[in-house]
Structures are given as C-alpha cells and as structure tokens.
Amino acid sequence: MQIPYTTSAANANKTVKALSMPGLRAIGSRRWRLSGMHINWLQILTVLIVSVVLLPIAYLIIRAAGAGEEGIAYLLKERTLRIVWNSLTLVLSVTLSAAVIGVPFAWLTSRTNLPFRRMWLILGLLPMVIPSYLGAVTFIAAFGPKGMLQGLLEPLGVQRLPEIYGFFGAWVVLTLFTYPYVALTVRAALLQNDPALEEAARSMGLSRWQVFWRVTLPQLRPALAAGMLLTALYTLSDFGAVAMMRYNAFTRAIYLQYNSSFNRERAALLALVLVVVTIALLFLQRKLQNTKHNYRIGTG
Secondary structure, eight states, X not given: OOOOOOHHXXXXXXXXXXXXXXXXXXXXXXXXXXXXXXXXXXXXXXXXHHHHHHHHHHHXXXXXXXXXXXXXXXXXXXXXXXXXXXXXXXXXHHHHHHHHHHHHHHHHHHHSOOTTHHHHHHHXXXXXXXXXXXXXHHHHHHHSTTOHHHHHHGGGTOOOOOOOTTHHHHHHHHHHHHHHHHHHHHHHHHHHBOHHHHHHHHHTTOOHHHHIIIIIHHXXXXXXXXXXXXXXXXXXXXXXXXXXXXXXXXXXXXXXXXXXXXXXXXXXXXXXXXXXXXXXXXXXXXXXXXXXXXXXXXXX
16 A cells, blocks of 8 residues: 655655755754754854843943043042942942832731732832832922922921932932832742741740841841842932932933033943943852852741
C-alpha cells in the first residue's frame, strides 16, 4: 500500500534537507552552526538590548567630553555641588519618610483586622498610577499662596500661609507618591513570613512592639531594602514634582541647562553625575543584599 504524499510530508522532507545542508545544522533548541560558527539567538538579543540601553549613556559621554576643562571647572563650582547636595538630601529624606509610612501601612493591611482592609489597600496604592506632577499641582492648589486652605483661613485674619515651595514641598509630594513601593515589598514579605516565630516570641513574654523590633523587622530587611531602593531611584529620576515645587535637584537643573541655557555639554555633565549616583545606589544595594542573613519564610 502506497502512502499518500501530503503537504506535511513535503514540509518534513524540506526540513530534513535543510538540516542536512553542509555548514548548517541545529544545536540544541536555540543554537545553529553556520560555517563552523555557533549562533545563539538569545545572546544576540541580549547584546542588542544592552546596546540600546547603553546608547543614551554613550551619547552623554561623547557630549560631555566636548566640554573639556571648562566642564570640569563647572562640576567643581559651588552651584553644581549644591545641586548634588540638594538631590542627595531629597533622596535620603524621601526614602526614610516613605519607609516610616510604608511599613506601618503594610502591617495594617496584612496583619490586622482593619475594617475595609481591601479598600484601604487599594486607596493607599493609588499614588503609584498617578503622575507626581499632578500631586504637586494638587498640593499647590490646596496649600499654596491663594490656595484653598488660605481662602478658608482668610476670614480669620490669615493673610499668607508659610512657603511650601522648595525642599519641603518636594519632600512631602514625593513621600506621598513613593511610600507604596515600600508598602508593596514589605507587605509581600509579611504575607510570606512564618507567624510561628512571632507567636513563640509572644509566648515568651515579649510585647508586640518588642516582637516587631526583634523578630519581624529582621525578617523584613531584604524587602525593606528593595522598597527603599525603588523609592530612592524614583526620587532621583523624578522631574514633575521637583519642577512644580521649584526645587533645584538634578532633573530640574538638567532641564534648565538643556532648554533655557542651551548648553548641551553642561546638561550632559549633570546627567552623567546623575548616572554615577544611580550606579552607586545600585552597588550599595548589591553589597547589602550579599550580606549573609538567615531568615525563615513560609509556614511549617
């Protein structure tokens, strides 16, 4: 009995012929050998992605190199050092305050019988999907000069509220828009941690506060560090809030140099400093992550 020659059989025959061609054959599931050379498509894709990511940094380096000695002198100016100080101060302040808000929020929404807990969780995480500049606009409309609060207090003789622009306004707005990053990572860790350790500590006579500091918090350190790193990177890269609050941080200074002063070289220099600070933060987080700690996660 003769087997019909179907299209599938024809395709299979073509595939066999292609694989039997000299100089071309499959190696594993992703590699091919062509003229004695191994081709790994996953590696090629990785190289392409890394090249695209590094392209802006390469542009900054080339652009900043055009500044020459004048660029080095600009980096050492008091104004530039002030920008670095302002940015680092804002990052540190926002990161710490976001942790102060995010950790209790994660605790309340994961380890307590808070009424309408799911609703509070959703409302508390809403800042993650709202641009920070909208938060800054709302903050100015509520507490700024001739804002809603001043209008309510004006019949009482209050002519002008304290200044909200600058560091204070940027700190408040960015804190309210970054604490969800800490809350999410810490809450996930709380849901995974073994409550038996806390129950054992409570049975030994420790108070809830002592249990939190001695048992719970050490288990949360990796998650807390991850959330604080996300907060720090967000604060460094934010432009909307610092621009609206007129705080002279990296992103605002880069924008002013690029658009107002039309000095591309100085803008590139400031951007490179921002990249270096970001890499330093990632390196610090990596070193902290490599610190050996033993934690018990899960139940049982």
